[in-house]
Amino acid sequence: MAPYWANRSCDPFGARDEACVKGTYLQYAVQVESVSDITRTVQFAGSRNLRLVIRNTGHDYFGKSTGAGAIGLWMHKMNGFDAIDFNSSYYNGKAVRVAAGALSADTTAKAHQHGLAIVGGNCPSVGLAGGYTQGGGLGPLTSRYGLAADQVLEWNVVTVNGTLVKATPEQNTQLYWALSGGGGGTFGVVVSMTVKAYPEERTASANLTFSSAGVPAQTFFDILETFHSCLPTLSKAGGTAIYNIQQTGFALIPATLPGQGKDSLDSMLDPVITKLKSFNITYVYASIEANTYFDAYEKMNPPSETSYFQIGGRVLPQHALNDNYGQLMQSLKDILDYGAGIGGLSYHVPESGDGRFNNSVNPRLRSGALSLTIGTVWDDINWTLDIANQELMTEVLIPAVDRLDPTQRTSYLNEADFREQQWQEVFYGESYRKLLHVKQMYDFQNLLWGRTAVGSETWLERNDGKLCRSF
Numbered sequence: 001m002a003p004y005w006a007n008r009s010c011d012p013f014g015a016r017d018e019a020c021v022k023g024t025y026l027q028y029a030v031q032v033e034s035v036s037d038i039t040r041t042v043q044f045a046g047s048r049n050l051r052l053v054i055r056n057t058g059h060d061y062f063g064k065s066t067g068a069g070a071i072g073l074w075m076h077k078m079n080g081f082d083a084i085d086f087n088s089s090y091y092n093g094k095a096v097r098v099a100a101g102a103l104s105a106d107t108t109a110k111a112h113q114h115g116l117a118i119v120g121g122n123c124p125s126v127g128l129a130g131g132y133t134q135g136g137g138l139g140p141l142t143s144r145y146g147l148a149a150d151q152v153l154e155w156n157v158v159t160v161n162g163t164l165v166k167a168t169p170e171q172n173t174q175l176y177w178a179l180s181g182g183g184g185g186t187f188g189v190v191v192s193m194t195v196k197a198y199p200e201e202r203t204a205s206a207n208l209t210f211s212s213a214g215v216p217a218q219t220f221f222d223i224l225e226t227f228h229s230c231l232p233t234l235s236k237a238g239g240t241a242i243y244n245i246q247q248t249g250f251a252l253i254p255a256t257l258p259g260q261g262k263d264s265l266d267s268m269l270d271p272v273i274t275k276l277k278s279f280n281i282t283y284v285y286a287s288i289e290a291n292t293y294f295d296a297y298e299k300m301n302p303p304s305e306t307s308y309f310q311i312g313g314r315v316l317p318q319h320a321l322n323d324n325y326g327q328l329m330q331s332l333k334d335i336l337d338y339g340a341g342i343g344g345l346s347y348h349v350p351e352s353g354d355g356r357f358n359n360s361v362n363p364r365l366r367s368g369a370l371s372l373t374i375g376t377v378w379d380d381i382n383w384t385l386d387i388a389n390q391e392l393m394t395e396v397l398i399p400a401v402d403r404l405d406p407t408q409r410t411s412y413l414n415e416a417d418f419r420e421q422q423w424q425e426v427f428y429g430e431s432y433r434k435l436l437h438v439k440q441m442y443d444f445q446n447l448l449w450g451r452t453a454v455g456s457e458t459w460l461e462r463n464d465g466k467l468c469r470s471f
């Protein structure tokens with residue numbers, strides 16, 4: 001998913017006579033089929049001073065699911081699923097238990113067969129119990145039920161000393177707190193996870209596309225400004241909008257409004273349609289009201305291709321957008337002018353029942369309103385251009401967004417610039433200090449390492465990708 005981290009080792013786009021080396025890839029991987037596969041691998045790696053990497057789907061944009069010289073735990077084949085009634089002092093109700101390798105869309109489909117919905121990603125192929133939920137987890141149901149990490153009732157985890165433990169709000173509470181939002185691949189090896197599930201309900205969904213061909217830039221951004229000013233109403237009503245902006249046009253794919261009808265969604269997006277009509281611009285708008293969230297997701301989410309972008313991202317709070325949409329448009333324009341693309345996800349995390357979330361999600365992600373992802377297209381042949389695009393991301397494109405909220409730079413730790421200098425503050429916010437404490441409690445030798453993961457300061461990465469102790 002993130003070709004840069006393969007460092008052109010055995011690159012099919014390279015010259016035919018280039019040596020095929022493992023390079024930055026894992027040296028060996030254990031195809032995990034049982035808990036004992038994990039405990040034995042963890043103990044083996046620990047006793048031999050081997051770098052240990054947990055790999056699920058390989059979606060990670062930071063190269064955290066591979067590593068030079070490492071032995072990998074490949075979780076993909078562990079894909080069990082159970083719909084259960086969960087009874088505890090902190091939650092009584094429907095729940096879903098998934099094994100570590102379960103994919104978001106597969107779990108959504110299986111839950112649907114039980115009349116249930118779960119908080120999955122927009123992307124069907126992210127690993128539900130892996131980096132997605134452990135890193136926070138944004139998706140079409142975020143404004144309705146909260147972040148994916150907010151849904152977790154319990155984790156089953158193998159710690160680096162090879163012990164299987166349960167982490168819940170009542171048991172191993174610090175580990176539970178850290179795993180729910182503090183990022184994947186660093187606190188222990190998750191074997192399975194149990195999350196809240198909700199009764200399926202009618203869901204409205206809409207797609208909108210229009211091209212920028214022949215449209216003056218001012219008009220294009222005028223329409224986009226109207227679109228963005230509709231989003232707070234949608235988010236507050238429990239909806240999300242997921243969209244892409246390119247130099248060539250705009251695609252809303254899709255807006256989702258669970259629990260409400262098509263008329264409500266149509267009226268929330270009506271100002272954009274009215275504006276398109278007033279400028280006589282051709283557009284395609286389709287909206288539906290499905291009986292279930294699953295049906296809406298299936299019908300309105302176009303197939304997702306593998307990622308071929310180098311990305312960076314920022315999360316903006318609503319107060320940075322209020323009365324400031326003109327500045328947002330200027331920032332988006334500056335980014336598009338460099339040929340980069342922009343992805344947006346608008347959301348509003350609802351308050352929990354008791355007003356508190358006992359997890360480590362960056363509080364500024366929780367209070368965010370818009371997650372922007374910027375992508376430069378990966379070039380398979382031109383490595384120099386790819387490196388130049390990384391610098392462009394850090395030095396030009398991300399700062400263009402920072403003009404909106406210079407004092408509180410925040411990124412969603414799963415969708416951010418891997419070159420971020422102040423990643424502890426920007427990715428984890430005020431949770432970082434306590435997260436580091438939990439890391440030291442559960443992995444004081446720092447056997448598990450990932451770039452920008454909690455505790456990763458203890459190792460330095462050499463040019464060949466191998467690690468040296470930094471202190």
Ligand SMILES: Cc1cc2nc3c(=O)[nH]c(=O)nc-3n(C[C@H](O)[C@H](O)[C@H](O)COP(=O)(O)OP(=O)(O)OC[C@H]3O[C@@H](n4cnc5c(N)ncnc54)[C@H](O)[C@@H]3O)c2cc1C
Binds near residue numbers: 075125189191307
């Ligand atoms: C195409 C694409 C679309 C995406 N769409 C969304 C989206 O809609 N919403 C969203 O919130 N994010 C999205 N993301 C970001 C995604 O959530 C992260 O990349 C996430 O880290 C993926 O987790 P994974 O387990 O699938 O991937 P992996 O790359 O396999 O793992 C990611 C991290 O989690 C760790 N990890 C994996 N399994 C375990 C385990 N069992 N125990 C402990 N640690 C583990 C790994 O070591 C690594 O550090 C998307 C990414 C891509 C590439």
